[in-house]
Amino acid sequence: MDYDGANQRQLTHKGSISLSPRISPDGSRVAFSGISGGNWEIEMYSLDLNRTVSFPRYSGTNLSPAWSADGTRIAFSSSRTGDPEIYIVDADGRNIRRITEAKGPDVSPTWNPKTNAQIAWVSGRTGLPQIYTMESDGTNVQRMTDQGYAVSPSWAPNGQFLAFAWIRRYGPGAPGARDIYVMDITTKQFVQLTHDVGRNDFPSWSPDSRHIVFQSDRTGTEQIWTMLADGTNQKQLTTSGKNSQPNWSFK
Amino acid sequence: MKHRAIQWSIIILALAGIMVLGACKKKVTPPPPPPPPPPAAPTASLTANPSTIQQGQSTTLTWETQNATDVTLDGNKVDANGSQTVSPTDSTTYHLVAKGAGGSQESTARVTVTPPPPPPPPAPSPTDMDLFNTNVKDIFFDYDSYDIKPDQQSVIQGDAAFLKQHPNITFTIEGHCDERGSTEYNLALGDNRANAVKNALVQAGVDASRIKTISYGKEKPFCTESNESCWQQNRRGHFVYGK
Numbered sequence: 001m002d003y004d005g006a007n008q009r010q011l012t013h014k015g016s017i018s019l020s021p022r023i024s025p026d027g028s029r030v031a032f033s034g035i036s037g038g039n040w041e042i043e044m045y046s047l048d049l050n051r052t053v054s055f056p057r058y059s060g061t062n063l064s065p066a067w068s069a070d071g072t073r074i075a076f077s078s079s080r081t082g083d084p085e086i087y088i089v090d091a092d093g094r095n096i097r098r099i100t101e102a103k104g105p106d107v108s109p110t111w112n113p114k115t116n117a118q119i120a121w122v123s124g125r126t127g128l129p130q131i132y133t134m135e136s137d138g139t140n141v142q143r144m145t146d147q148g149y150a151v152s153p154s155w156a157p158n159g160q161f162l163a164f165a166w167i168r169r170y171g172p173g174a175p176g177a178r179d180i181y182v183m184d185i186t187t188k189q190f191v192q193l194t195h196d197v198g199r200n201d202f203p204s205w206s207p208d209s210r211h212i213v214f215q216s217d218r219t220g221t222e223q224i225w226t227m228l229a230d231g232t233n234q235k236q237l238t239t240s241g242k243n244s245q246p247n248w249s250f251k
Numbered sequence: 252m253k254h255r256a257i258q259w260s261i262i263i264l265a266l267a268g269i270m271v272l273g274a275c276k277k278k279v280t281p282p283p284p285p286p287p288p289p290p291a292a293p294t295a296s297l298t299a300n301p302s303t304i305q306q307g308q309s310t311t312l313t314w315e316t317q318n319a320t321d322v323t324l325d326g327n328k329v330d331a332n333g334s335q336t337v338s339p340t341d342s343t344t345y346h347l348v349a350k351g352a353g354g355s356q357e358s359t360a361r362v363t364v365t366p367p368p369p370p371p372p373p374a375p376s377p378t379d380m381d382l383f384n385t386n387v388k389d390i391f392f393d394y395d396s397y398d399i400k401p402d403q404q405s406v407i408q409g410d411a412a413f414l415k416q417h418p419n420i421t422f423t424i425e426g427h428c429d430e431r432g433s434t435e436y437n438l439a440l441g442d443n444r445a446n447a448v449k450n451a452l453v454q455a456g457v458d459a460s461r462i463k464t465i466s467y468g469k470e471k472p473f474c475t476e477s478n479e480s481c482w483q484q485n486r487r488g489h490f491v492y493g494k
Contacts, residue, residue, distance in 0.1 A: 019434060019438075020435060038423075038494075040465070040466065061438065061465070077435075105436060106439065107439035122436055124395070124439070124443075127395065129395075151435070
């Protein structure tokens with residue numbers, strides 16, 4: 001759809017679940033994860049051909065594809081070894097390599113669009129999920145969040161900020177609200193953009209780093225919203241059914 | 252002599268009187284009695300209760316007769332009234348004949364014999380899928396955890412014992428999570444849960460090649476209310492027959 005919510009268009013008609021769409025930097029393809037042959041696989045949809053195009057299948061659960069800034073590589077989560085880890089594969093499906101090795105969920109990678117050399121992702125290696133960063137070869141792992149339940153990172157095009165969803169005051173019993181935060185990757189200082197209004201998740205930056213699109217169930221159902229990167233001017237884009245996991249295209 | 256004559260006249264008079272009297276008497280003699288009525292005709296009734304039996308069961312024949320001196324049931328002499336239990340193997344018509352001075356009367360009763368019902372079909376032997384669904388129990392998890400809890404260990408052992416006894420069954424373990432987590436993270440967590448159950452079964456001796464795993468995260472909840480008992484229902488490794 002357009003940035004104002006107009007021109008909504010359905011791409012996949014698989015009759016099964018398709019999630020986590022990610023538009024390629026050149027705008028020609030959408031990578032997503034879908035159940036195919038009884039398995040979660042990374043799938044590729046060509047916006048030029050208006051159909052799914054072939055992409056390698058792996059064993060295990062394959063989730064959350066993320067395009068590198070130059071469109072030549074895709075990072076994703078695969079449990080082909082029995083434990084979800086982050087892998088990188090060339091955009092043509094060749095040359096798969098594993099870049100994390102930690103027990104527990106590793107999922108939702110996002111590339112630093114500025115440097116094209118770092119990846120932020122979510123890991124449950126210490127229990128509740130936290131945001132981490134690393135070089136795209138798997139070195140220099142840094143934990144960014146210090147507490148709570150932090151998921152769904154999106155790296156701002158300026159390379160400076162990570163947006164993510166965080167239940168910061170998570171404690172025993174039911175978790176609190178899940179809000180969108182923005183963190184400066186150098187200082188790890190963060191700003192809370194949404195405030196205790198339901199579950200907010202899957203932020204995605206506009207190409208100019210000034211807007212963030214996200215999902216929120218504050219109206220009772222999951223819908224797509226936008227706001228300025230300082231949290232002001234929150235607007236609902238979708239209204240019918242349930243809508244989730246927005247992804248702002250590079251261009 | 253004269254005396255003798257008187258005697259004679261007296262006799263004659265007497266005779267005459269008798270004759271006259273006798274003639275008169277004859278006039279008032281009642282008509283002869285009607286001939287005795289003919290002997291009453293016998294009656295006969297024969298019933299079978301019940302009239303329909305299954306092979307091997309019996310029924311009671313009951314009969315009543317009147318005015319009969321000779322009563323036979325299928326040729327055998329019986330009492331005028333009576334009952335008898337019979338268990339014919341085939342459908343039979345019984346004949347009661349009652350004979351008396353007044354004639355003969357017959358009555359019949361039909362007993363229908365039905366073949367015994369076919370033996371009930373043996374209870375269908377449970378299929379592997381039925382046995383699987385009955386015996387293999389799901390494994391439940393704590394929030395945000397894929398560790399097999401201590402209280403689930405015995406469930407795993409029970410599952411493994413059944414699965415080892417039925418080595419031809421292949422199956423799928425679905426990993427499920429509650430709605431509070433985030434979509435992508437829950438899919439990865441559900442994958443860890445499914446694999447945790449798989450690994451525990453493999454450790455207990457179940458061949459890994461029989462097991463397929465898939466994660467549904469929070470996409471296919473068993474329960475959709477927002478409370479802990481419902482969330483607990485959704486945090487599980489769910490077994491499905493076949494893979």
